[in-house]
Amino acid sequence: MAARVGSSIQLKGLYAGLAGNLFGVLPASAIFVGIYEPTKQKLLTVLPENFSAVAHLTAGVLGGAASSLIRIPTEVVKQRMQTGQFASAPDAVRLIVAKEGFKGLYAGCSSFLLRDLPFDALQFCLYEQxxxxxxIAARRELSDPENAVIGAFAGAITGAITTPLDVLKTRLMVQGSGKQYNGLIGCAQTIIREEGPAALLKGIGPRVLWIGIGGSIFFGVLEKSKVFLSERHSIVDSESESSKQE
Structure with a gap:
């Protein structure tokens, strides 16, 4: 959040929780891709060609489930820091565990999985399809900008669809030990009763914007990395074959 102090606006609140988030997002993303890509390739070889969407959906769910072991605590720490409960990620982890136990780092776990597993599956399936x-229409390989645009579109659409789930996840994760909401269904009922159904779409504009931008960067880098690794692998294989012939 941006805080106003006197006549100036303090913008550092906009980046609250950034360090802790990056610390968790990078390994979580590596785990996701490490599960998603081989699972997708394996399923594409065993499923009929017209079932490719099933392969993408399944691989997205499995990748998301594996990476959630890191993503959930990261999200809890980030959300608590963004609401001003803690000043640093180490303090957040230490105090959450001290007050709520280790399970406090997985607060809102069910709502997080309910949001992120469909999100991962839909985003990657939409992007791949x-x-x-x-x-097929272009009859050629796609350029980096084209991959980025498709990634942005897939991210924005998926972000909009999953906004209500994100609202529920956030409310459950930031409530701490106060327990304002009693579970996922109770949280949804309380929000609708006290704030109206439209409250489940709060933040949809910024969410669509930043996930669209993030999708553009992520998928653009992902495809570029896959091409680089493929070319590198081909060079290594070629050099290995040449050494054998010698």
Whole structure:
């Protein structure tokens, strides 16, 4: 949040929880891709060609489930810091565990999984299917900007669809030991009763914007990295074959 002090606006609150978030997001993303790609490739070889969406959805769910072991505590710490409960990530982890036990780092676990597993599955499936369709229409490999645009579109659409789940996840994660909400269903009922159904769409504009931008960067980098690794692998194989012939 941006705080106003006197006549100036303090913007550092906009980046609250950034360090802790980056610390968790990087390994979580590596785990996700490490599970998603081989699972997708394996499923694509055993499923009929017209079932490619099933492969993408399944791989997205499995990748999301594995990476959630890191993503959930990271999200809890980030949300608590953004609401001003803690000044640093180490303090957040230490005090959450001291007050709520280790399970406090997994507060809102059910709502997080309910949001992120469908999000991961839908975003990656939508991205992959759009790429397949575009490549067929264009009859060529896609350029980096084209991959980025498709990634942005997939992220924005998925972000909009999952906004109510994100609202529930956030409310449950930041409530701490106060327990304002009693579970996922209770949280939804309380929000609708006290704030109206429209409250489940709070923040949809910024969410669509930043996930669209993030999707553009993530998928653009992902495809570029896959091409680089593939070319590198081909060079190594070629050099290995040459050494054998010698």
């Amino acid at each position: 759009l790429r397949i369709g575009y490549k």
